[in-house]
Amino acid sequence: MNKFSDEQFIQPRICAGASQILLIAEQNLIFCSRPQRKRFGMEEKMREELLKIIERNSRIDLKELAVILGVEEIDVVNELQALEDEGIICGYHTMIDWEKTSIEKVSALIEVRVTPQRGQGFDNIAERVYKYPEVTSVYLISGGYDLLVTLEGKSLKEISGFVSDKLSTLDSVLSTATHFILKKYKDHGTILTKKYEDTREKVSP
Amino acid sequence: MRDMLSKQAVGLKPSGIRKFFDIVSEMEDAISLGVGEPDFDTPWHIRDEGIYSLEKGRTFYTSNSGLAELRQEISNYIKRKQGVVYDPQHEVLITVGGSEAIDIGLRAVINPGDEVLIPQPSFVSYEPCAIMAGAVPVIIELKEENEFRLTAKELEDAITEKTKMLILPFPNNPTGAIMERKDLEEIAEVIRKHDILVMSDEIYAELTYKDKHISIVEMEGMRERTILINGFSKAFAMTGWRLGYACGPREILEQMTKLHQFAIMCAPTTSQYAAVEALRNGDEDVREMCMAYNQRRRYLMNAFREMKLSCFEPFGAFYVFPCIKEFGMTSEEFAERFLEEEKVAVVPGTAFGDCGEGYLRISYAYSLDNLKLAIGKLADFVARLRAEA
Ligand SMILES: Cc1ncc(COP(=O)(O)O)c(C=O)c1O
Numbered sequence: 001m002n003k004f005s006d007e008q009f010i011q012p013r014i015c016a017g018a019s020q021i022l023l024i025a026e027q028n029l030i031f032c033s034r035p036q037r038k039r040f041g042m043e044e045k046m047r048e049e050l051l052k053i054i055e056r057n058s059r060i061d062l063k064e065l066a067v068i069l070g071v072e073e074i075d076v077v078n079e080l081q082a083l084e085d086e087g088i089i090c091g092y093h094t095m096i097d098w099e100k101t102s103i104e105k106v107s108a109l110i111e112v113r114v115t116p117q118r119g120q121g122f123d124n125i126a127e128r129v130y131k132y133p134e135v136t137s138v139y140l141i142s143g144g145y146d147l148l149v150t151l152e153g154k155s156l157k158e159i160s161g162f163v164s165d166k167l168s169t170l171d172s173v174l175s176t177a178t179h180f181i182l183k184k185y186k187d188h189g190t191i192l193t194k195k196y197e198d199t200r201e202k203v204s205p
Numbered sequence: 206m207r208d209m210l211s212k213q214a215v216g217l218k219p220s221g222i223r224k225f226f227d228i229v230s231e232m233e234d235a236i237s238l239g240v241g242e243p244d245f246d247t248p249w250h251i252r253d254e255g256i257y258s259l260e261k262g263r264t265f266y267t268s269n270s271g272l273a274e275l276r277q278e279i280s281n282y283i284k285r286k287q288g289v290v291y292d293p294q295h296e297v298l299i300t301v302g303g304s305e306a307i308d309i310g311l312r313a314v315i316n317p318g319d320e321v322l323i324p325q326p327s328f329v330s331y332e333p334c335a336i337m338a339g340a341v342p343v344i345i346e347l348k349e350e351n352e353f354r355l356t357a358k359e360l361e362d363a364i365t366e367k368t369k370m371l372i373l374p375f376p377n378n379p380t381g382a383i384m385e386r387k388d389l390e391e392i393a394e395v396i397r398k399h400d401i402l403v404m405s406d407e408i409y410a411e412l413t414y415k416d417k418h419i420s421i422v423e424m425e426g427m428r429e430r431t432i433l434i435n436g437f438s439k440a441f442a443m444t445g446w447r448l449g450y451a452c453g454p455r456e457i458l459e460q461m462t463k464l465h466q467f468a469i470m471c472a473p474t475t476s477q478y479a480a481v482e483a484l485r486n487g488d489e490d491v492r493e494m495c496m497a498y499n500q501r502r503r504y505l506m507n508a509f510r511e512m513k514l515s516c517f518e519p520f521g522a523f524y525v526f527p528c529i530k531e532f533g534m535t536s537e538e539f540a541e542r543f544l545e546e547e548k549v550a551v552v553p554g555t556a557f558g559d560c561g562e563g564y565l566r567i568s569y570a571y572s573l574d575n576l577k578l579a580i581g582k583l584a585d586f587v588a589r590l591r592a593e594a
Binding site: 049052053064067068069070196198200201202203204205 | 220222225226229235237239240241242244328329330378496500501503504507550552556572573
């Protein structure tokens with residue numbers, strides 16, 4: 001049985017808290033950066049609907065996906081292939097609440113200020129940072145600093161080691177500020193701390 | 206005191222839903238497909254506005270007809286959606302749910318003995334409210350072969366000298382039926398010809414899955430004879446806030462406002478502030494919810510096809526209305542046995558009028574996972590019944 005309900009799928013837009021802004025910005029980039037053009041296959045609107053569904057539940061059965069979208073299964077298969085080919089679907093991940101396992105994990109957000117390089121902007125430095133496998137995401141940010149780096153490690157020590165030995169020592173890095181994540185309440189649009197509970201009257205007109 | 210009670214009140218049939226509610230409430234582990242309200246929480250930004258209004262101490266009565274700001278937003282909204290303009294000062298009234306608007310709308314226009322046409326199956330409150338207003342309810346039985354739409358012929362046949370008003374319940378609870386432009390044009394002609402009033406309950410206007418909802422008030426000569434009823438319950442998932450509204454010609458709205466003023470004073474203030482936010486910034490939420498309902502609707506239609514259960518395709522609200530005539534049971538028998546044997550609650554079609562016999566109302570205001578579980582049980586049940594036969 002799949003555990004991702006469609007309540008969750010609808011939540012990010014409806015209940016977006018401050019912590020979701022980044023995620024939504026990220027999604028929007030995906031939608032906006034692709035040039036609008038006439039295509040065969042699915043209409044733009046249905047494509048968006050498809051993406052929204054699998055963003056919440058990438059394990060959804062293909063037949064079921066076709067049914068709820070009101071199209072043929074073969075169309076879904078082709079569309080998914082096209083989305084993968086176009087690099088719009090970049091992977092299928094699983095949301096894991098590591099807190100509930102016995103495995104130790106520490107994550108941190110690091111604000112990084114850098115000097116952009118002539119002709120390269122921030123791309124070069126971003127690349128040097130994202131190549132480290134312990135780095136889970138790198139965003140270019142507007143405002144008080146330049147790069148937002150998220151990081152996963154086994155311990156505080158490992159993370160501070162990364163920051164002091166690897167990140168801060170890069171030539172163009174001016175400064176860093178490391179924030180350790182103490183608790184995840186909501187991640188990728190999914191509330192981790194509470195289960196949905198149906199409190200409605202069981203029968204109503 | 207022998208005559209303690211109103212004969213009219215005593216004479217009202219208790220709601221067919223009540224009985225089911227009582228059985229289901231006793232059952233701990235029953236799954237329900239019997240709910241007539243959205244499963245989504247009210248979008249957070251709307252709740253937040255409600256909370257903010259409380260923090261700021263906005264805890265007083267508003268004007269009888271409601272916050273001017275909200276009436277303005279409603280007027281803008283209807284203009285945007287339906288292209289029809291209502292004067293927010295005199296032609297919009299904020300009520301305690303669409304429910305209150307139905308009640309006072311009837312009481313504002315009915316004289317004893319007036320006939321009110323009520324197409325059924327439909328929402329449970331029209332008939333009792335009409336009776337309590339002193340009207341004689343005249344039921345029009347809608348047919349599955351017409352996709353439960355109201356046809357001009359059915360309307361024409363039901364009209365008499367005494368007909369005062371037609372209740373137009375689309376998109377429909379419980380059938381999910383809608384009326385499209387052509388359907389509305391045809392009945393509008395009959396309505397004009399016989400010079401009757403219309404109460405159009407469009408509480409599910411945002412939840413349609415074909416073309417955009419069209420209102421009877423868009424038809425020629427209809428605005429001046431129609432009480433348009435809508436609310437926040439279904440579109441914005443705000444049932445508990447108890448907020449709806451009526452729009453219509455000034456003469457009628459004045460009378461309704463008077464009744465509202467004496468019976469209610471004003472709709473809940475917190476809810477009114479939240480509703481302003483809903484209309485200003487809620488479009489995207491409505492779109493998302495509508496998309497989710499549509500996915501579930503498609504899922505159900507497919508599931509019925511697979512289990513060969515006959516069901517016309519509904520394009521509105523969040524209900525499907527499958528036909529169970531093949532099993533030779535009444536709707537109530539079917540629903541009771543289904544509940545007993547599979548612990549799934551559905552509402553018998555007869556709860557919405559006698560002509561709902563042979564049908565069930567299944568709500569899809571549930572997550573897909575929930576629906577899957579319940580529909581799996583329905584498939585088992587149906588297979589068992591067929592094997593018995
Ligand atoms: C058709 C119809 N009209 C009106 C209502 C009343 O809604 P509310 O009073 O919450 O606005 C309902 C609620 O179920 C309904 O289904």
